[in-house]
Structure formats: structure tokens, C-alpha cells
Amino acid sequence: MEWVLFALIAIPLGTVPIFILIPSRYPQLVRNVAAVSGFAMFVLALLVFTRYEFTGGSGLRFDLQLDWLENVAFLKENGITLHLAVDGISAPMVLLTGIVIFAGVFISWNIDYRNKDYFVLLFLLVSGVFGVFLSLDLFFLFFFYELAVLPMYLLIAVWGASSHFGTFTRTKEYGAMKLVLYLVGGSVLIFIGIFATFVEAGLGTFDLPVLGSVTYDENFQKTFFPFFVLGFGVLAGLWPFHTWSPDGHVAAPTAVSMLHAGVLMKLGAFGILRVGISLFPEGAEFWAPVLMTLGVTGALYGAVSAMAQRDLKYMVGYSSVSHMGFVLMGLATLTTIGVNGAVLQMFAHGVMTALMFAMVGAVYDQAHVRDMTVFGGLAQKTPRLAAFFAIAGLSSLGLPGLAGFVAEFHIFVGTFKTYPWAGALGVLAAAITATYILRMLAMAFFGPFNERWAQIKEMRLGEQFGGALLIFFIVFMGVWPAPFIDRINDSVQFILRV
């Protein structure tokens, strides 16, 4: 079973040379290969999630350690190893990635322009994402982290779309460059944190469980915890370093937005938890109020900004910032229930934001505009699209029975226990979410039908399939969250040392 984790990274990475070898005059073959590979990843991810045993021990399962570089220079035995394992936190994240890439392949079905290159980059990105969730070695965690960011530039700049506003244009090149520079810039801080931690531990290894067994000096923890939080936080959409997120997500092609907002932003929160909080508990305690403040600010700021958008995709983009603010709030509570909520929210937001981006993409492909005020009553022509969008929106505003509710409930309980003022502001942000989601649904999908859109058609079959897959998990988690909570709780307690 250990090799299933290796396979999860190797399948997308191994599909890349296959894509390259397919002559570009067979685009359909490329799509089929992508579908098969995506399906394999989905099945393996599901397998990892279901077969994860969530009782006892440190929660690390399927442990696999392969030597990579050791006994040279400052590296001792097991200096850098490809150390893969899942714990209760990464298990749902792996599942999320499997779901979103499988759905993403079908959403990308009708990309015609150089679709081979597109899938090469997309699958490189996915292998990076799996790698980060599975790596227990700081070197490889960082390796895969950068690998997940790197293909974004070309994916957005080549296959993305520019946004035109009345007086100015946000080009896709701008969005791509901004996104990459922000994320790589954030990783500079992570890099520094890793160097310092390695030297401080003095064990000659980058293995996280080994580094985690060291008790670091309190001042050292306080100094270097912010490096990890800010570094990973940029990717998690930490306010005020979130501005790449709306611009980047809007410029990106649909499946890339789905993956990026749905999965990649989770890498940031995951990194804060796995590296920052688990290595430096005292540092985390010291900085928690600051993280909480930034998280609440992000949640409110994102919600208010989303309220002001007329562009559907920008609205979804800002709503991501807002929801990631909830995740950071959950992490900052440093209580079991709050952190559980943060991880649940990572999963819930992942599936629902992926669904929203997919539906926005489905509208945009036909209408070529995204301004919600020019639509109206689309539900009459496209009932399924409207229903899917509504489900994503309702989950986003926290309707009981859908994934978002479970997650936000945990977060708010945790926050009210530790920082009541922040809890109150968080609930306010959730209320604003309800406002902009319902307003958007009313404007674009319901109400009187705008005759301009008489020609609009229902989603393609691939989009319906992808959407249905995501909805299944939104409802599943909303109705029966126990499989998720059991797994998450186990590892969160270990990390928080309770």
C-alpha cells in the first residue's frame, strides 16, 4: 500500500512524457489519455482516503521513505529522503485534489489551442500538489511547492483571458506575472525558514518527523514562525497579500482556476499547519492573535469586495479570499475544534469554489461576458447550470446540509471559545456572503429573462459530469461529515499536542 502514495505523484508526472510523445495532430488522443490518467488519480486518492485508518499513533499512514541524497556535505544519514505519508489532514486534501483534477479534465475538454501543452502543464502542477500534501521532508515539500506554482505562469498567460473594464484592461499576462511573483516571493520566506530550522536543529536531515521531535528555543520559534506563516500565507490568500488571487484566478482558464482556488490555496494553509504550527507550537501561540486578526480582516475584506463586484469571476475570486480567511481564523484558534474546522473548510471550499469556477466558465464560454448585470433569468434556458451554481453558492453561504455549513460551524465554535470578538466579525462576514451570493443568483439566473440570451444552451456533458462529481462531495460532506472529522481530528490532536 505504501506505493500508492508514490503512484499518486508518479502518475501525473509520468503522464507528462506520454503527452509529449503524442503528435499534436491527435488532440482527441491527448484528451483520452488525460481522462484515463485523471481517473487513475481519482481512484487512488479515493483509495487513500477510504483506507486511511484513523486510530492511534502519530496518524502517519502508508509511510514510504526513499533515499535521495545523504552522507554528503552537511547531510547525514537520511539527509534528504523522498519521505511520503498521509495523516488525517492530508488524506482529505489528497481526495480533494483527486476530485478536482478529475473534474478539471472534463471541464478542459474543449480546449483546442495546443491542448497537449496545456495538459502537460496542468499535470505537472497536479503532481506538485500531490507532492506537497504527501511529503514529509522539507526539501521535497518545498520542491513540490515550487513545482505547483511554476506552470501557472504559462497556463494563465497562454490559455487565460484578459478582463476589460470600462477604463482599463487587466491583461492575462499581468495576472500571470503577478500571481507567480507573489507566490515565489512568498516562498523566499519559507526558504529562509527552512535554512534556519535545519541549522538550529543540527541533525543533518530535512525529515519533518525528526525535526518535529526537537524542542526549539522559544525566541527562535517566535522569530521564525512568521517566516512560515507569511510565506505559506501568501498562497493561502492571507490579507494583505491576497491581491494576486482575484487577478490571477480571473485571468486563468477555467480548470486552472478550479485547481488553483480549489486546491493550491489549500497548500498554503496546509503548510502553515504542517510546518509552522507543528514545528513551532510556542511561536504559533505567540503569533496566534495576529494571525487571527489578519484572518478576520481577510474574511471581511474579501466578503465586502465580493459584494462590490459585477464580474462573476471576480466575485468568486474575492469570495475565495473571504473563505480562506475563515480557514486562517480556524488555524489561529489553536484549538482542536477550530483547527478541525479549518481543515474541513479547506475541503469544503475546495469543492465548492471549484464548482463555482466551473459554472462561471460554462457561462463565459457561451456568453463571452461575465458581467452579472447583463444576464437575467438564465435558469429558464439552463436549468442545470443554474441549479449547480445555486448549490455551490448555498454551500458557500453555509446552508445546513451542505459542506460549507459543517466547516464554518466548527470554525465559529472554535473562534467564539478563544476570540469572541473575532467570532462575531466572522459571522458578519458569513452574513455578507449570503447577501452577495443570493444577489448574484437573483440577478443572473432568476428574475425576468433577458432576450439577449435566447441562444444560450445547457452545459456540455463533460461539464455536467464534472459538476455532478463536485456536488456529490459537497452534499456527502454536508450530510455525513463523520468520515472527514474522524480522520482530521486524529492528526490535529497530535499536532496540537492535546
Added chain:
Amino acid sequence: MDLNLDWSLLAPEYILAGWAGMVVLLDLFWGRLRKQQLAYVAAAGALTSALTALIWVNEDTNFANLIDINNYTTLFRVFFGLIGVFACLASARFVNDRLLHAGEYYGLILLSVLGANLMAAASELLTAYISLELLSFSLYVLTSYAKFDLRSNEGGLKYMLLGAFSSAIFLYGISMIYGVSGSTRFSEISAALSADTSGFDLAMFLGLVLIIAGLGFKVAAVPFHMWTPDAYEGAPLPVTALISAIGKAAGFALFLKLFSQAFIPLVDDWRVFIAVLSAMTMALGNLVAIQQHNIKRLLAYSSIGQVGFLMMGIAALTPDNADAASALVLHLVGYVISNLAAFVCVIIWYNWTGKEEISDLAGAAERAPYLALSLGIALFSLAGMPLFAGFATKFILFQTAAEQDLLWLSSLAVFFSFVSLYYYLVVIKQMYLGEPEEPTRFPTPWLEYGALTLLVAGVFVLGLYPQPVFDLVEQGTTAMMAASGAAGAVGAPP
């Protein structure tokens, strides 16, 4: 004192010298030999020399106490020989189309490899100086080889004048060091420095500064970098590739050996000095590179930035172990492979179009997908992105500096690596997003693509599994550190 005068130890160098002469004569007397074939002949010479060097694997001896023959020498002999092979292959088409006197051209490439070999092997200052001059003179001439091109003349002249100046500085430094320590041999200098407990010695310090300035010039460290952009831009493209590869690599082979063997007892005095130079170099190189429009100048400034990173390895040297030396050499290998790959791409493009502005690369991905992919890989590797050599080698080099309480320098290095990503992305953007002038594909240059494929494979090997290369490098540096003998330097753990 018994001197080991076993002349056979220098066989790889004889081969290079003899082959250089032969190439020149072949060109003179065999008129029907095509210019391209001369390139293959010269490449065979460099390869033969590299293979011959393998005879001395794991041996530890020296020639007349002047030239060490140990794993360090062997490592660099092979490395330089291979650089020579790639330089010749990359030149074949270019020289055929655009330059006169192919025989001398290839002869000079082989001689520059010879000079570089001896720089890595020298264990004595004057030998080192003469080898350095041999390398430099070959490069001066090669830089101005496009004699009807004003830029080439300008670049060559500038390179030569400033180079001569820096050689004088270096020589003056040598004389100071000799005056203080009474020897020009690395191990004896080191012994004299350890024995001397009288404290700060102005003459010694001055000598050290002059030597750093002289070497700093050769490797293009700020503030001694002024010649680099003009020489890079003026020189014929394959020569630019050669300067950036062998010039830097040989410079660092000597720099590293001199500082870890001769001057290591004073490490606490010069560590900060080198660290500051390193910081300045990476800052200036990477920031100025952002402004460039010409791909050669871009690569020139990016190589200055890389020198800044490499100097971190010198700043992190300690008498206790060979960690920093290994990390430096590993990054050097990674840098040279990536940089050569980038240059081979630019040379191929220039052969097709005769253009070298970054904006001229527009649409390269449509017209030559393999070239664009390879150049993208090479540039991402230089930027230190994962899967490619740059990520692994930079990570290890930066961590080495952090180990020696130079976390501030590592942090700066990471930051400037990040800056470098921007200007590499600009090139990649041109290739993948720009509109091609015409949609036709270029014909496939099989030879160049073959060489390119080998280099790209090297980039991936170092990026995905560096352990074998790292082991080889460490054997070399360990032998070098152990050879410093009386200096109190100890070998690294096995």
C-alpha cells in the same frame, strides 16, 4: 628536496597542446577539409584529453610540487574537457557561416581548456598565474575573433586591457604574499600563516585584497565586473558561451583551491569581505539584468548574479570540512550545464535568424518547439526551479552558507534568485506568447540538437538525482582539502 618529475602526469595537457597545433596545421595544409569537420576534430581532442585524465582517478601525487594530480584535478580535467567538447560542437555551424580562420579558432579553444586544467591543478601561485594567463589570452583573442564586427573588436580590447590590468594586480598580490610568507606554494603559505601569531599584518592583508581583486576580475565579481557585458555582447556567440562556462569554472576552481588551501588560516578575516562582495555581486547582477534587451547581455548579467551565489561557497569555507567546497563545485557544475544549454539554444536561434534581441525570440515556441522548451528548461534551471539542476544545487549551496552563520547572505541569495525568475520569465514569455514573424518551422539542426539534448539531460539528472554527481564532487574536494597538508585542514568525513 626530491621532486617528482614524472612528466607523464601531464598527458592530458600534452594531448590538448598537440591537438591544438594539429588543428591549426590541418586547416593550413588540408584545404579540402571542411570547417565543420575541424570542429569535430577539435571536439575529439578535448574528449580524448578528458578521457585520458581518468587514468589518475583516486591517485594522489604531484608534479614537481607545482601541480597536484588528485581527484580534484581529475574532476576538473574531465569537466573542462567536456566543456571544450560542447564549445566546439556548438561553434561548428556558427564558425562555418560567420568566421574566418577556423583552425586557429578551435586551436584556441583547446588551449583555453589547457589553461583551465592547469588552473585547477596548480598548487603554487606562479604556476596558477601562468595558467590563468594562458586561459585569459585565449579568451581575449577569441573575443575579438569576428574581426569585421566593431562590437567584437571593442569587447576584445576592453576585455584585454582590463584583464591585463587585473593580472598585474593579481601578480602584485602574489609578490606581497611571497614577501610575508616566504613561499608561493599553497601549503607553505598556509603553514606560515598558521605559525604566525603576531596578529594583523598589513602587507598580508593588502596581498589578500589584491588577490581577491585579481580573481574577482576573472570571475566577474562586483565591483570588478565592468568588462563582462561588453565582452559578452561583442564576442561571437559560441565564445560568449565559452567565457561564461570555462572562464567562470576555471576561475572558481582556482579561487576555491587558493582560499581553502593557502588562506584558510585567515578565514575569519576574509569571510565577511567575501560575503559582502558576494552580496553586492548577486544584487547588481540580478537587478541590472532586468533592464536588458539583448539576450547576450541578459545572460552576462545573469552570470554575474550567479557568480554572487558561487562566492557564497567561498565565504562559507571552513578548515573543518569540505562541505562548502563541495556545494560550490556542485552548483558550478549545475550552473555551467544550464548556462551552456541556454547558450546552445541562443546559438541555434542566431544561426537561423542572425538576431539576438530578446524581442526577436517572439514566437519561438511555434517555429521551433524543441528549442523553446530547452531554453525554457535552461532558464528555469538558472532561476532555481524544481525538477531542474538549479533547484537542488542552489538549495544545498545556500544551506551551506546558513550553516556558517551566514543566514543573512542565504536570505539575500534566495531573494535575488526570486528576482532572477522575473527576467527569465520575460524571455519565456516572448517565446511562448509572442507572435512569430512567419509561421514556418525551422529545419532541424541534428548536431546542435544532439548536444542540446545531452545538456538538458544533465540538467534533469542533477535536478532529479544528484547523489552520484555529488559523491564524485565530494571525492574531489575532499582530496583537495586533504592535500593542504600542514595547514591543519582535515579531510571531510568519508
